[in-house]
Amino acid sequence: MDLIAGIDRKLGQLAEQSLTRKLRVADSACAPRQVVDGRPMLAFCSNDYLGLAAHPQVVEALREGASRYGAGSGASHLVSGHSRAHALLEERLAGWMAPHLEQPRALYLCTGYMANLAVLTAFGADADAMIFSEALNHASLIDGARLAKAGVSVYPHGEVAALERQLADSRAATKIVVTDSVFSMDGNLAPLPELLALCERHGAWLVVDDAHGFGVLGENGRGALEHFGLRSPNLVYMGTLGKAAGVGGAFIAAHASVIELLVQRARPYIYTTAAPPALAHALQASLDIIAGPEGAERRAHLGALVAQLRDALRLRDWRLMASNTAIQPVVIGANEDALRVAAALHEQGLWVPAIRPPTVAPGTARLRVTLSAAHTFDEVARLARALNELEKTAP
Structure with a gap:
């Protein structure tokens, strides 16, 4: 019982600091209008940016995939779990990224967290490598850097000049710059064109975590690289498929040699059971929507909702962060x-x-409002009215 008492003391300390997290149970499909813990709610917290998680076309594709490939993969990719559904998805994603990468190949993994661990531990497997990590990177990138054998140097948020000094001073045999594209708690974009120019000048890799950009940014929804019009052999791209794409998993796209290195060295890929093939099959339907007229309409509607919310909020003491996402x-x-x-x-x-520390810095606890193309203008207006009124009456 002494062991349990020690755990209870730690839990009590979290409660005293208002840092306790709470699980809520959704009783219905992911959508703006959900039943949560048995109660109807209007949700502004999902990363389902295009509203595809419950899209009938995607749901039907998932059913079809399960009927064709079964419920599970049965083994890791390199044993027997790599299905035709996985292979077809990877081929299509490689084609999607072809305008931005040299000789591209793609690799599908179970989660974005796993994908980031795979890239950084494989690239940073040697002690003479150095990882240059953005200060506001996602926890998966931070943990990937910690698990790598490479050294780690953190550069301040958005400070390209500071990164340039770090790169110039480094004598590492392999230099790896890693950054989110859209920062998940701030909503702003990394200066990717400037970062890529630095990497090309200093012979460094640029690893881009586009978890919150894929499907949303770019004319065709192909993410941050399309948004900025970037192309380079120095790029390693990670896109998640459980946010705007509405299903699950993630992919890494890069030069074919880079992907082969991951197949051979990335432990999070090698030593885990492959994701159910049905998910990969369903993602084909998601990509059809993202790339088609409906995807363009959903992105346009989402942009209009963002503009509406920013225009409607009248905050004096609270601060709406600078974000167009x-x-x-x-x-x-x-x-x-x-x-x-x-x-x-x-x-x-x-x-x-x-959202509270350690996810964000102390003293910057915030509401993380996320909008979806499945929201309506009336729903966003309701949220804005509620926030404006709550701030007026705040102590």
């Missing part, structure tokens, strides 16, 4: 204040999460 954070400040506002919204049937 679907991620619209409202910084409250103290942990307990952010929790109080989230609870007040919840009472009104609005589901908006309070």
